[in-house]
Amino acid sequence: EPEVTQTPSHQVTQMGQEVILRCVPISNHLYFYWYRQILGQKVEFLVSFYNNEISEKSEIFDDQFSVERPDGSNFTLKIRSTKLEDSAMYFCAGSSGPNYGYTFGSGTRLTVV
Amino acid sequence: GQSLEQPSEVTAVEGAIVQINCTYQTSGFYGLSWYQQHDGGAPTFLSYNALDGLEETGRFSSFLSRSDSYGYLLLQELQMKDSASYFCAVRDRGNQGGKLIFGQGTELSVKP
Numbered sequence: 001e002p003e004v005t006q007t008p009s010h011q012v013t014q015m016g017q018e019v020i021l022r023c024v025p026i027s028n029h030l031y032f033y034w035y036r037q038i039l040g041q042k043v044e045f046l047v048s049f050y051n052n053e054i055s056e057k058s059e060i061f062d063d064q065f066s067v068e069r070p071d072g073s074n075f076t077l078k079i080r081s082t083k084l085e086d087s088a089m090y091f092c093a094g095s096s097g098p099n100y101g102y103t104f105g106s107g108t109r110l111t112v113v
Numbered sequence: 114g115q116s117l118e119q120p121s122e123v124t125a126v127e128g129a130i131v132q133i134n135c136t137y138q139t140s141g142f143y144g145l146s147w148y149q150q151h152d153g154g155a156p157t158f159l160s161y162n163a164l165d166g167l168e169e170t171g172r173f174s175s176f177l178s179r180s181d182s183y184g185y186l187l188l189q190e191l192q193m194k195d196s197a198s199y200f201c202a203v204r205d206r207g208n209q210g211g212k213l214i215f216g217q218g219t220e221l222s223v224k225p
Contacts, residue, residue: 004155033212043148043156043200043215056212089153101146101158102213 002026004105006092012111016081021108023075023092031095033102034067034077036060036088043091049075082112115139117216119201124222125191133186133219135201143204143211145177145184150198150218159186159199188221196223 005024013019025032034046047057047067054067066078079086089109093102117137125131135145144163148156162168162177162184174187188195198220202213 035213037153039153042217043202043213045212045214048212058212091155101161102148102156103158104148104155106155107153 002103004092004094004103006090006105006108008108009106010109010111012113013082015084015112019079019082019110021077021079021090021092021110023077023105024073025075025092025094026103027073029094029096029103031055031097032069032075033093033095035091035093035104037091037107038088046077046090079110082110084112086110087112115203115205115214117201117203117214119199119216119219121217122220122222124224126224127191127193129191130187130189131191131221133188133199133201133221135184135186135216137182137184137201137203137216139203139205139214141205141211142179142182143206145175146202146204146213147173147175147186148200148202148215150200152197156200191223193223193225196221 007022032049035043037043045058047061048055064080068076089107091107092105095102119135146161147159150156160175162175167176172189177184198218200218201216204211
């Protein structure tokens, strides 16, 4: 069964540093998302990406965040200057369309120290 | 605002049936989904209801009543491996892939 692949699985970074989280979506998916989950809390929407551009972003997704699909396959989330409160599990997800379930990657656990 | 309410935890015994309820209040509604998550791993899609009624997939069934803004996930013949967190989620629009809005999750503990 096709999978969404995320790297790295765990990233530790110092406050103020830039991090790039990477995702390889399933090839026939059209819609892509980044979500985050702070430990013990619900999964929160960050940003959606369709047709090579951002279609929606949440209040969490401020100027410190950016997404790219640099080579038409990989999908990245960049946090320019990390804060302690950015520590969370970050999930990439994809979907074939509105009536289909999302497929989530296994996540990147980001720890900001 | 947008909110989904579900119980924080449920405990049941192996072989039993358990129902996890979800009520929602969202600005848009294009279906209710259920996801399973083990130990903070990837949420795994279980079911999707766009229309009222019951959807059955093996031991799992999901129900939706749009007039009541209510749905539930029914797990039958519980197994130890069903111990996990279960999230209901609303897709807020149908075009351009509308985002999922998740509930807080229900932690299901299955006891022997």
